[in-house]
Amino acid sequence: xxxxxxxxxxxxxxxxxxxxxxxxxxxxxxxxxxxxxxxxxxxxxxxxxxxxxxxxxxxxxxxxxxxxxxxxxxxxxxxxxxxxxxxxxxxxxxxxxxxxxxxxxxxxxxxxxxxxxxxxxxxxxxxxxxxxxxxxxxxxxxxxxxxxxxxxxxxxxxxxxxxxxxxxxxxxxxxxxxxxxxxxxxxxxxxxxxxxxxxxxxxxxxxxxxxxxxxxxxxxxxxxxxxxxxxxxxxxxxxxxxxxxxxxxxxxxxxxxxxxxxxxxxxxxxxxxxxxxxxxxxxxxxxxxxxxxxxxxxxxxxxxxxxxxxxxxxxxxxxxxxxxxxxxxxxxxxxxxxxxxxxxxxxxxxxxxxxxxxxxxxxxxxxxxxxxxxxxxxxxxxxxxxxxxxxxxxxxxxxxxxxxxxxxxxxxxxxxxxxxxxxxxxxxxxxxxxxxxxxxxxxxxxxxxxxxxxxxxxxx
Numbered sequence: 001x002x003x004x005x006x007x008x009x010x011x012x013x014x015x016x017x018x019x020x021x022x023x024x025x026x027x028x029x030x031x032x033x034x035x036x037x038x039x040x041x042x043x044x045x046x047x048x049x050x051x052x053x054x055x056x057x058x059x060x061x062x063x064x065x066x067x068x069x070x071x072x073x074x075x076x077x078x079x080x081x082x083x084x085x086x087x088x089x090x091x092x093x094x095x096x097x098x099x100x101x102x103x104x105x106x107x108x109x110x111x112x113x114x115x116x117x118x119x120x121x122x123x124x125x126x127x128x129x130x131x132x133x134x135x136x137x138x139x140x141x142x143x144x145x146x147x148x149x150x151x152x153x154x155x156x157x158x159x160x161x162x163x164x165x166x167x168x169x170x171x172x173x174x175x176x177x178x179x180x181x182x183x184x185x186x187x188x189x190x191x192x193x194x195x196x197x198x199x200x201x202x203x204x205x206x207x208x209x210x211x212x213x214x215x216x217x218x219x220x221x222x223x224x225x226x227x228x229x230x231x232x233x234x235x236x237x238x239x240x241x242x243x244x245x246x247x248x249x250x251x252x253x254x255x256x257x258x259x260x261x262x263x264x265x266x267x268x269x270x271x272x273x274x275x276x277x278x279x280x281x282x283x284x285x286x287x288x289x290x291x292x293x294x295x296x297x298x299x300x301x302x303x304x305x306x307x308x309x310x311x312x313x314x315x316x317x318x319x320x321x322x323x324x325x326x327x328x329x330x331x332x333x334x335x336x337x338x339x340x341x342x343x344x345x346x347x348x349x350x351x352x353x354x355x356x357x358x359x360x361x362x363x364x365x366x367x368x369x370x371x372x373x374x375x376x377x378x379x380x381x382x383x384x385x386x387x388x389x390x391x392x393x394x395x396x397x398x399x400x401x402x403x404x405x406x407x408x409x410x411x412x413x414x415x416x417x418x419x420x421x422x423x424x425x426x427x428x429x430x431x432x433x434x435x436x437x438x439x440x441x442x443x444x445x446x447x448x449x450x451x452x453x454x455x456x457x458x459x460x
Contacts, residue, residue, distance in 0.1 A: 044135065065167045067090070071086065234283075300319065345362070407425050
């Protein structure tokens with residue numbers, strides 16, 4: 001058999017078995033060219049399922065499809081694999097090192113068998129069929145030593161995600177499915193599979209979800225067959241867990257890309273974010289706030305971080321006072337405070353064993369930094385109250401700003417050095433600024449005639 005006749009015969013068999021094979025010419029014209037070019041997709045069979053992992057993200061593959069083998073064959077040197085055939089492997093997920101190892105393994109396996117000058121030569125060996133069968137059935141043993149691939153970067157994992165999505169789409173395109181909305185049976189390439197594995201046709205996705213988003217019914221942007229299970233954050237003890245539960249949509253934003261209009265997709269993201277932030281603000285009072293420049297919701301990455309930046313307009317401001325960011329060392333007024341009963345609860349459980357879960361739940365809701373700060377202030381105030389109540393302490397609280405004032409000399413008419421309020425050192429009552437001494441002249445007052453009582457140098 002002449003070399004060109006054998007090449008023609010081998011390629012015609014390959015075409016019969018793999019109609020997806022693409023050649024640069026008709027096999028009947030092989031005698032008219034020196035170089036034959038072609039390409040064919042192939043998949044790698046796996047003896048067991050392969051898990052691809054990145055952090056807490058996992059994909060499970062039963063095979064690796066969507067790879068392509070390209071080749072150039074010198075008709076005059078065929079069937080020698082080493083001298084006549086140039087192979088190239090294209091893959092979304094394989095590295096250059098992977099493809100190089102595969103090609104070297106192919107040559108190690110078949111060079112001698114296909115070389116007429118070798119003692120191991122088999123004149124009936126179908127060269128390209130052997131190569132393709134090896135890539136399909138034996139590549140896994142060359143590429144993988146374990147049943148898990150650990151990705152070193154998100155970019156690497158994203159490549160596998162794209163392969164997985166394409167494989168899923170290709171498999172769906174071969175089958176028929178019933179739409180969960182219109183109940184019609186359609187081919188898989190007209191359908192979309194939701195994360196819950198229920199299937200909807202593209203036309204129903206366009207009409208139904210566009211209507212829900214336009215009407216603002218974000219809670220209805222979910223599978224119509226699945227029960228509605230809104231996130232319950234009351235049992236979660238981590239701020240990150242609470243955020244993830246509230247800000248993870250039932251239907252991912254990316255699922256609608258290319259199906260719904262760009263305007264509707266944006267509206268879905270904006271409304272979902274706004275609704276999630278509203279829910280979060282009700283559970284965690286110090287977690288999010290609307291931007292004072294553009295009005296968009298701003299959500300803290302860390303609950304204890306006072307600086308916050310709007311992702312819409314990039315305005316950076318202080319969460320506590322809502323003014324432009326002033327640095328960590330500058331004092332600012334707080335717009336909100338934690339309820340006193342929560343602080344008392346936190347102080348009572350802070351140093352007790354066995355109540356860690358309750359303490360962590362409070363920290364997830366209010367922020368550990370804010371709780372610790374206000375708890376310390378609460379304890380300091382309680383100690384000051386005890387000091388004020390101690391007989392002979394010379395301490396009293398201002399009835400207006402509650403700062404502690406100490407009397408070192410003078411009568412019982414006191415003036416707060418912070419807010420200027422006049423008050424009685426004995427009873428703590430605020431005095432009338434027009435006549436502060438009337439409090440001591442009034443016979444009904446408990447401090448009647450006690451203006452100089454306790455004053456150094458004055459006998460009782």
